Structures are given as C-alpha cells and as structure tokens.
Amino acid sequence: MSNVAIADEILRVDNLHTTFTTSAGEVKAVEGVSFTVRRGEVLGIAGESGSGKSATMLSVMGLLGEAGLVSYDRLDFMGESLTPESVKALRGDKIAMVFQDPMTSLNPVLSVGYQLEEALRRHHWQGNIHERVAEMMTKVGIVPAEERMRQYPHEFSGGQRQRLMIAMSILCNPELLIADEPTTALDVTVQAQILGLLREIRESSGMSMILITHDLGVIAGEADRVIVMYGGRVMEEGTAREIFKSPAHPYTRGLLRSVPKADGSRERLIPIEGQPPDLLNPPEGCPFVKRCPEAMRICLRRKPEASCISDTHKFSCWKGAM
Amino acid sequence: MVHISRYILRRILSGLITLFIVITITFFMMRAIPGGPFTDEKAIPEFVAAKMSERYGLNDPVHVQYMRYLSGILRLDLGPSYRYEGMTVNELIAGGFPVSCAVGGLALLFSLMAGIPAGVISALKRGKWQDRLAMVLATVGVTVPSFVIASLLVYVLAMRLGWVNVGFWDGISTAWLPAVTLALYPAAFISRLVRSGMLEVLGQDYIRTAYAKGLSERRVIYIHALKNAVIPVITYLGPLTAGILTGSFVIEQVYGVPGLGTFFVTSISNRDYTTIMGVTIFYSAILVAFNIAADICLSFADPRIKLR
Amino acid sequence: MYDTEDFLPLTPEERESSEALRPSRTYWADAWSRLKDDRAAMFGLAVILAVIVLAVLGPVFSRYEYDGMDFNVSNDPPSLAHWFGCDMFGRDLFVRVMYGARISLAVGFIASFISLFIGVVYGGISGYVGGKLDDVMMRVVDVIYSVPAMIYVILLMVVVGPGLSSIFITLGISYWAPMARMVRAEVMRLKNEEFVTSARVAGASSARILFRHIIPNAMGAVIVTLTFSVPGAIFTEAFLSFVGLGVSAPMASWGVLSSDAVPAMAIYPWQLFFPAGAISITILAFNFLGDGLRDALDPKLRK
Numbered sequence: 010m011s012n013v014a015i016a017d018e019i020l021r022v023d024n025l026h027t028t029f030t031t032s033a034g035e036v037k038a039v040e041g042v043s044f045t046v047r048r049g050e051v052l053g054i055a056g057e058s059g060s061g062k063s064a065t066m067l068s069v070m071g072l073l074g075e076a077g078l079v080s081y082d083r084l085d086f087m088g089e090s091l092t093p094e095s096v097k098a099l100r101g102d103k104i105a106m107v108f109q110d111p112m113t114s115l116n117p118v119l120s121v122g123y124q125l126e127e128a129l130r131r132h133h134w135q136g137n138i139h140e141r142v143a144e145m146m147t148k149v150g151i152v153p154a155e156e157r158m159r160q161y162p163h164e165f166s167g168g169q170r171q172r173l174m175i176a177m178s179i180l181c182n183p184e185l186l187i188a189d190e191p192t193t194a195l196d197v198t199v200q201a202q203i204l205g206l207l208r209e210i211r212e213s214s215g216m217s218m219i220l221i222t223h224d225l226g227v228i229a230g231e232a233d234r235v236i237v238m239y240g241g242r243v244m245e246e247g248t249a250r251e252i253f254k255s256p257a258h259p260y261t262r263g264l265l266r267s268v269p270k271a272d273g274s275r276e277r278l279i280p281i282e283g284q285p286p287d288l289l290n291p292p293e294g295c296p297f298v299k300r301c302p303e304a305m306r307i308c309l310r311r312k313p314e315a316s317c318i319s320d321t322h323k324f325s326c327w328k329g330a331m
Numbered sequence: 332m333v334h335i336s337r338y339i340l341r342r343i344l345s346g347l348i349t350l351f352i353v354i355t356i357t358f359f360m361m362r363a364i365p366g367g368p369f370t371d372e373k374a375i376p377e378f379v380a381a382k383m384s385e386r387y388g389l390n391d392p393v394h395v396q397y398m399r400y401l402s403g404i405l406r407l408d409l410g411p412s413y414r415y416e417g418m419t420v421n422e423l424i425a426g427g428f429p430v431s432c433a434v435g436g437l438a439l440l441f442s443l444m445a446g447i448p449a450g451v452i453s454a455l456k457r458g459k460w461q462d463r464l465a466m467v468l469a470t471v472g473v474t475v476p477s478f479v480i481a482s483l484l485v486y487v488l489a490m491r492l493g494w495v496n497v498g499f500w501d502g503i504s505t506a507w508l509p510a511v512t513l514a515l516y517p518a519a520f521i522s523r524l525v526r527s528g529m530l531e532v533l534g535q536d537y538i539r540t541a542y543a544k545g546l547s548e549r550r551v552i553y554i555h556a557l558k559n560a561v562i563p564v565i566t567y568l569g570p571l572t573a574g575i576l577t578g579s580f581v582i583e584q585v586y587g588v589p590g591l592g593t594f595f596v597t598s599i600s601n602r603d604y605t606t607i608m609g610v611t612i613f614y615s616a617i618l619v620a621f622n623i624a625a626d627i628c629l630s631f632a633d634p635r636i637k638l639r
Numbered sequence: 640m641y642d643t644e645d646f647l648p649l650t651p652e653e654r655e656s657s658e659a660l661r662p663s664r665t666y667w668a669d670a671w672s673r674l675k676d677d678r679a680a681m682f683g684l685a686v687i688l689a690v691i692v693l694a695v696l697g698p699v700f701s702r703y704e705y706d707g708m709d710f711n712v713s714n715d716p717p718s719l720a721h722w723f724g725c726d727m728f729g730r731d732l733f734v735r736v737m738y739g740a741r742i743s744l745a746v747g748f749i750a751s752f753i754s755l756f757i758g759v760v761y762g763g764i765s766g767y768v769g770g771k772l773d774d775v776m777m778r779v780v781d782v783i784y785s786v787p788a789m790i791y792v793i794l795l796m797v798v799v800g801p802g803l804s805s806i807f808i809t810l811g812i813s814y815w816a817p818m819a820r821m822v823r824a825e826v827m828r829l830k831n832e833e834f835v836t837s838a839r840v841a842g843a844s845s846a847r848i849l850f851r852h853i854i855p856n857a858m859g860a861v862i863v864t865l866t867f868s869v870p871g872a873i874f875t876e877a878f879l880s881f882v883g884l885g886v887s888a889p890m891a892s893w894g895v896l897s898s899d900a901v902p903a904m905a906i907y908p909w910q911l912f913f914p915a916g917a918i919s920i921t922i923l924a925f926n927f928l929g930d931g932l933r934d935a936l937d938p939k940l941r942k
Contacts, residue, residue: 070543072539072542072543097545098545099545100542100543100544100545101543101544101545101546102545105543106540106543108536108539108540108543110536113535113536113537114536114537114539114540115537115540116537116540116541116555116558116559117537117559117633117634117635118558118559118562118632118633118634119554119555119558120634127544127546127550128544128545128546131544131545131546131547131550132545161634161635163634163635174540177540177544298649303648304648304649305647305648305649306647306649308649309649346785349781349782349785352782353782353785353786357794360794360795360798361794361797361798363798364797364798470923470926471919473922473926474870474919474920474922474923474926475915475918475919475922476874476877476878476894476897476915476918476919478877478878478881478897478898478901479897479911479915479918479919482901482904482911486904486905486908490905569784573787573788573789574787576787577787577789577790577878580789580878580882581878581881581882584881584882585901596882596883599793599797599882599883599884600883602797607793607794607797611786611790611794614786614787614790615785615786615790618785618786618787619785622785
C-alpha cells in the first residue's frame, strides 16, 4: 500500500445529495455523503448494489443526466471548485472512469482505435495521437496494437475489453481514476490480472484511485482507506486496517462475515439477512434497521449521527452514541 | 473484398432461386383461375377467343406453356400482353417503370430525410412539445389510409387552393406530391423506429463511456448514438421498398400518374394475366435486389454482422 | 437527551411491523395493472369496445337498412335524420358505416386469427424441432418475405375471386410469416427453460410440451403481434377495396365506403370523411392498445 502521509487533496466532496425523480416518486439515492481522496491514495467504496456508491461517483462526474438532481456543499478537484462546466473538460482528461461491464461499455459500431483516439483528440493531445494509442494499448497488453486498433469491440474478450477501457482511461495521464466495479463482470483469474494492471499503472504514475466495489476482498487488497455505504449513506469510514481489523458498524461486521477470509480459515460464511431498503419509501430511522441484528428502538425513529473512534475512523450508528 | 463479392454472388444465386419459385407459383396460380383468360368475356365471339387462345399458345399442355414461359424469362421476355393489343409486357414495364421509379425513388428519399431527423429530435426532446408533435404526425401517418390522405391532398391543394396540378404527368415537377404522399407512412414508421432506437441506445453503457471521455453532447449523439440507432432503419429498407412498391398502386391512381402501379391495377381489373404475372415477377426481382443491397449496407453499418 | 428505552433491542414484533408489505401478483394481473395506468392504451381499448358494440348492435337498432335505397335523399348532407348523410343511392351512411364496421372488424379479426393459427403452428414446430427442418421452414418464410405480401393478396384475390370469405382466407394465408418468425424466436428462447426440461423429464409428448407448456408462455408476444395485425388486415382490406378487389355491393366495408366516396369527394366530402375517419380512429385505437400491451407484457421490463 502506498504512503498516506502525503496529504494533498485531489478530490473533496462535502454533503452530497442525489435525488432521482421517477414515475413512482422521488428516490434519494445519495444522502449527505462526504469524503476526500488524497494524492496517490486508493479510496475504496464498499456496499451492496443499490447502496448509492455508483450514484455518488456519477453525481461527482456529472454523468447522471437530467434524471438526477445533485446538490452539495463543496465539490473540489485539486483545490478548485467543480462546476458542471469544468467537470466536462476534466472528464477523460484529469479524471477518468472505468465501468463495471466491459461487454457493453464500448461502442459496438466504432473501431476501438477510433474510440481511443477520440478521447485524445477531445483533450487536444500534444503529440502523435495514433502512437499514443498504440503505446497505451501495448501497455495494457493488447498486442499487436497496430492491428488490433482496427478491430471492433466484439472481437475482444471481456478481459481484453476491460484492458481497453483502462487504456482509454489513462490516455491523458489522469490524476484520479474512478473504477466502478472494474472486475465484477470478469472471471476470477482475469480479475487478478486487471487489479494487477491497475496497481502497476498507479505505481508508475502516482495517480489516485477510487475503487467502487461490493467485493470486500478486492478492497482489502487494494485500498488505503475505505468508505462503507448503505441506503445512500456512509455507514463507516476508516483506514483499511481499521475497517478490517476493528469494524465498528453492525453492517460492516455483517459484510465482513459474509466474505470468505483471505487467510483461508474455514469459518462459516454468514449472509446478511433481508433485502436492502426500498429507497422509494426510505425508513425514517437508520436505513439498516430492518436487517440489523443489534437494532434498537431509536434506530427505527431517528437517523444516527457519525461518531468518531479515531481521527480517521468514524461510524454512523446509535451504538456509538451510547 | 473477396469475401464480399463471394457473398454477393451467393445472395444473387439464392435470389434467383427465390425468383424461380415465385415465377412457378405465379404461373400455376394464374392457370388455376377457372376458365381461360378469354372465356368470360361476352364481347368476344367464341371463335375469336379460340383463335386468341391458339395464338397465345393456351391450347398446349400446361407443362409446355410453363417451359415456354420460363425460357422466355431467361431471355428477359415476359411475353405479350393479353389486353393491350400488340404490346409486350416488357414494353408496358419499360413505359411505366421509369415514372414509378421517379416517384418511388423520391418517396424513399423523402421518407428517410423526414423520418430520421424527426425520430432523433423526438428522442432528444422526449416528452416536450417537439416530441409530441412528431409523434402525433407519426401516428397520423400510420393510421390514416394512404388513399384518404392522397384524396384529401388532391382536394385541398389541387381543387381548393389550385397550388398544384394533378391528373397528368410532366416529369419530376408532377412527381413530388405523389412522392410525399407515398412517403408519409414509411416516414412515420421510420421516425418511430429511430425514436425508440435512440432512446434505447442513449441508455446504453457505451454512451456513458463516451460522456466519461469528456466528449461533447453533439458528438455523443451524432456519432455514438445515431450510428447505432439507424441500424434498424437499414433492416427496414427491404420492407420499406416493398411498401413503396405496393403503395404506388393506389397513389398513382389517385394522382393519375401513368406508372407501373396504375398498369398493374388496370391489368387486375382487365384480367390481363400475362401483365399481372410479369409485373409480379418484376416487382419480386426489384425487392430481392433491394434486400441484398440492404443486407450489404447492414454489414457496413454493423461490424458485428458477418457476411456468410 | 434520549430515553433509555430507546436503546432497548427491538422485539420480533417491532421488527415485523417495520417490514413493508410487498404484494406479489401473477404475470397477467401485473400486466393488467400496468396497462390500466396507460391512458392511451385504455383509450384505445375503450374505442375498440365501443366500435364492436356499435358494429354488433348499431344496425339492429337503426331505423334504416344498410341496403335500403331512397332516391329522395340521394347525396343528402348530414342531418338529424341521417347523422352521417346519405350516399348516391340515398342509403343512410351512419348505418352503412356501422355495418361496415362489422365487415372490417370481421376481416381484421378472422384474418388475424387465421394467420395467428398458421403462424403459431408453423413457427412453433420450426422453433421446437430445430435443425434441418427449421432451416427448410425458415427458407420458405424467407421466400415469402421476398415478395410484397400485398402482391400475393392481389394474386390470390384474382384467383379465388372477390368476396368476403376470399378476403378472410387470402389475408389469413398471406400475413402469417411475421407471426411465424416471432413465435419461432420465442419458442427457441423458451425451449431450454427449466419448466420445459421438467415437463420432458415427466414424460410429456413433444406436441404437449410445445402447445401446453411453451406456447402459453409465448402468449404475451403473440397477443402484441395480434393487436398490430388486426389493424393491418383492416388497412389491407381498405386497400383492396380501392383497387376494386373488396367485398361486393350492396355489402360495404369501410374501405369500400371510402373508396366509393373518393370520385365525388369534392362535392360530397362527408361521404369520404365518415368511413375514412372510422378506419383511422379504429387503427389508431389498435395502435395505442398494442403499444400499451407491448409495454405491459414486455418481460424485459418486468421486475
């Protein structure tokens, strides 16, 4: 893991709210999420599907379109406040994204070379665009690059397509890479390769990364700090060591129990019972109350506030208020 | 390029087989009509009818007639017309087709030029007035029978306002109104096709990727989305051509256009069997050719499709 | 600040009461509830039902006969006595339009059901058996596709001669190819599903599996296709009437009524307006209903 001590902020998000208006009513996908990412650091965002982790990042990137209403107190990238306009120029340049499903993330009717060159052209790359694309494709292991640039996405395997997505994201030397479930749709062996590739790129370029995943195993191996989200809220936040060695929130503990241990111990996996909350009719109190084995009466009625365990470790639970 | 020419060759071959089947079925269907082509005409004395049957070889055994017809077609000869004295079906087609081709070609062009932009605009302005207007027009286009629209246009534009002249043929200047009328249904259909295609494509992951690259909205819509959304339109080119061919039967009649459609309808009421057969085969050949062309276009538009 | 009571663990009852109820419904009930919320589709359904009621009961309760001529009122414009006016023989157009609805709807439904039957059996067998047979059967469909269906219809009409039953048969045997393709695709999708395997394990015959287990599950798509083929048949019949191959006088479909009115349209526009309007509104209604049904029955949207 890289050094956390160099504390210059790349991204700062304060009190982010995202609401979707659907025909069935308003869905509060993100409620009051705050976090920072420092230079060279890997921030892991963990949570089940529907926990708001992807919606958080799409909101930051301004990629939600008209359906999502986004508000925040502060949204800074490298010390400058982000506006819908400025984020457009940064997307694909200083901030890049890799998405979950490589099978559907590339345009099927355009050649991959075209799709990669397009990003460089958009950001006025100084230098030979064609050579840069070939260089990056070679870097992610798609060879012979010259030949494969002329091919179309359907001629690549899932792992290769994710490599292409990664090549596309790092073309312009981004400061921050947001990887949204980058390995979920891939085979286990390919997963390890992709994570290794991302680590290699990070180490050589010093870029920061936000790694969004439901897979705590992936987070444990890659992240410096971790945010655990549930029902659109941050449940717990801390360094990777704090989260994995001394989880404070019942939800985090539940998540950890449901994941196979890397050390090979043969403990029985305990799934968290029940369903994630219905965001159309969110519970009045803590979103996790219905599934929480330690739920109390107040949890039904009021939302808990964050309690600090250390400078870096916070969790939102009434247990902390006791 | 080798595999494309081989593909075209194979498609032409299978198209010829299709045409052979069509010719055979058409021939025997025409022969299955009770009585000969001249029997139910009271105006013709019996000995004249017999003589005509003799002249057209209708007294030979059916398989002899069939072989004769087939060998005629191999020489691109569709035989004599039973009704237009001294005219061959080839001459009728040569007279009517250029006119129909002008009207139909214009209609094809109009329907694409109106349908695609309308579909894109209504998808982008989903739920706004532009969308509603386009979809109301599209709904009218697919629900009102073409002969009704044609008659209304003739009534309003020609008879009431006197803006256009109808009922005679004077080249392209008289072709555009029939062409517009003929284009209404396909334009409406295409706009619905493009609208739903665009809406589906705009929700795809690769569109999000394109935005994540920082591309402008214009570029995302016109390069990334539209290229995918027009694929169904190319698939629709075959049925579109068929629709314009058959639509012309009615439209040409209403506007008094002396095209192949008019000849076909007249030959139906005249029971001019050789003309019916000839035009059917000719239309089928055009359609087969268009289907091959459409499939080749499709393979260029969609790299996932392999020409086999 | 807080009551100590607040920090007591939840009892099972408290936990239970906080669970939201999720009603579970069958596929068809679910589809119906979605369809009910679709205003355009419900409008379409209401119009179709109204047209059916008028077609069945209208002529019975009318003062006029559809073929009753009265030359005193030839070409009369719409009035209180004759709501839609009269035609050149003085026949009441309102009753003729209602009577025309019978014929047009009969053509639409019967022709569609014939093509549905052929298409379901053909596509079902082709998709279920697969292999060589499927290749051959689909090749036949390709050939049919390569000739405009309208040309077949016209050829067949020329051969069998005009008349109502010729129209039923002709349209029925000309328009089954799209249905066959659709059913084949559905059958191929469904035939590897678990419920089919379990039926096979239980020893059901192929025909039983196909028609008892697979086809009912493809019914959603079949119904949607049917909703679009009914107006298609009505349209085609109108077209045939226009080229002189429709039903013969004194019977009159909407198509015959409209095409008869075209020559005199400049003088008696209402004679065209009412039957053409009836066709358009009915086809519009079927389109609305079909769009709504497609959305309501689409398994892709089903959660």
